[in-house]
Amino acid sequence: MNKELEKLLFNPVRLKILSFLFTVDSASFKKLIEVSEATKGNISVQIKKLEDAGLIKVRKKFEGNYPLTLCKITSKGKTSFELFFISLKSYETNKTEK
Amino acid sequence: MNKELEKLLFNPVRLKILSFLFTVDSASFKKLIEVSEATKGNISVQIKKLEDAGLIKVRKKFEGNYPLTLCKITSKGKTSFELFFISLKSYETNKTEK
């Protein structure tokens, strides 16, 4: 996994978003606020970063009268998420060598 | 695990340092540069942060004619490191719920 990608995912808010999208495949802006416990402004920025990196796809539409932002994980997002945890393992396994 | 601590460990360089100290119990500044692949300035700052948080203990002495900075993980550091990975699990387990 490349450095850029690791840096992107080494952030609680982005990792929570991606982690959640891994399970549900699609979620609203509102839901992501709830899941990540971050502010709206923060979520807005982090969604954009994940989108720019191609890890999620964002679709904006209207639900009734209100705007609705829907986020979906991409296949790149899925493999990146998995790779990230594989790379984390190398930190953790030190524990067993104590 | 509290928010401050999580934030402190949600950083590749600091996590690598702590992770390594978990295995060896004591390491030099030089060794930590090698392990973390970060610059001297960066390591210097991150060591201070880990020390301020009480996760590592730093001892400065002379080895022959040269200064030598030795870092050692504290018991708080050990439990923090373990707790951090336990909390990460909650992100990762989403994968299985797909």
Place this chain on the structure above:
DNA sequence: TAAACTAGTTTATAATATAAACCAAATTAA
């Protein structure tokens, strides 16, 4: 029609990461 709410985005500021510059002393080379 004014107040409050929804669903966001933008922006200002504070915090952080990092490289670069620096320091003090030791070593080596000229």
Place this chain on the structure above:
DNA sequence: TTAATTTGGTTTATATTATAAACTAGTTTA
């Protein structure tokens, strides 16, 4: 012997990032 280089760091300047606050644009309610 003195100038250049190396060691083992620290400090600082700058760029990046995170975040809250302010804002946008429209909707609903009273």
